[in-house]
Amino acid sequence: MPPSTPDFRLDGYEAVNDRVAECFWQHIEIDHRELTVLAEHHTPDDQHSYFVLHNGAVTWGIPGEPQLVALHLQRDVQARTFRFQHTPLPLPSMAQSWLIARGCPKESIGLRADMGPDAADEATTALEERLMSDCDHFALVTSYTDDNPDSMQTTVLLRAIDEKAPVPFRVLLEEVDTDTWTHTLREGTFTTFKEATDWWEAHWSGQGVLLPTAPPAARRTALPTKPSIPAPPAPRNGPSR
Incomplete structure (x- = not known):
């Protein structure tokens, strides 16, 4: 797996219900190979992961659509289940702000220096x-x-x-x-x-x-x-x- 492809750290986890599983597939997993990590943070207790992602698949879709995705994964480490929140956004700083509002430390979600511009x-x-x-x-x-x-x-x-x-x-x-x-x-x-x-x-x-x-x-x-x-x-x- 290339370093820029997201590792959602969901091995051994299942979606908390069928609706979450279907939504995760439709909005995230279906484009997994086209996703590039611009920033990410994982809490030490493994309960939360935060991602700023670029979705390359959008470039082939409707012209003008936002190409970034802010993703917040929430895990129940005891039940081995997960939920998620996500939203498409046009600018990295807006994606970072969305994640910060959901508990991600600001200092932990800086953009990768090698991803530019x-x-x-x-x-x-x-x-x-x-x-x-x-x-x-x-x-x-x-x-x-x-x-x-x-x-x-x-x-x-x-x-x-x-x-x-x-x-x-x-x-x-x-x-x-x-x-x-x-x-x-x-x-x-x-x-x-x-x-x-x-x-x-x-x-x-x-x-x-x-x-x-x-x-x-x-x-x-x-x-x-x-x-x-x-x-x-x-x-x-x-x-x-």
Whole structure:
């Protein structure tokens, strides 16, 4: 087994019930050979495993779909059974944040240095660090991943869970330089859903629009006291084909 292929450490374990077994097969095991480990952590008592995975099978599916999977395995070491939670996400820092919110130590789920691409600048590193800590303050509305080697990039539209946030909509833009094998990540803020989706459509139509930025004080959002109303459906449109 190649080092980057996940070892789920489930030898001798069975799913806790048939529904979990079927879901694990449909969402994880069926693509096992296409999964690459970007980060992982296993607790000393073997009760929990956390993974950030890249699913290569997605590149052959619906254009724009998230290519990363955050996976949390929970084992009952006495009964020899397991459960799991997972979610597809577009950016590694978002997958890390999701796992941290489920008990994974932040310092234990760093990305493997050999998997790249590296952050191109301090602004990228700082934003990724912040997303790992407060990305759960936002709901994912939509994303689009373009893995064309000539223009590898990902856009993510988020909505603040706190309905009182002064700038409730945010767009993340990750761009990969395949010559240097580095990436940049930038954040833009919008006061309305229409403003955010107008930028989104202009960006993917090649208009070269810049992301509007927010002052540092507005970048963190207080933890919510109640769920927000979901944003209107957002288009998953990417580059014209």
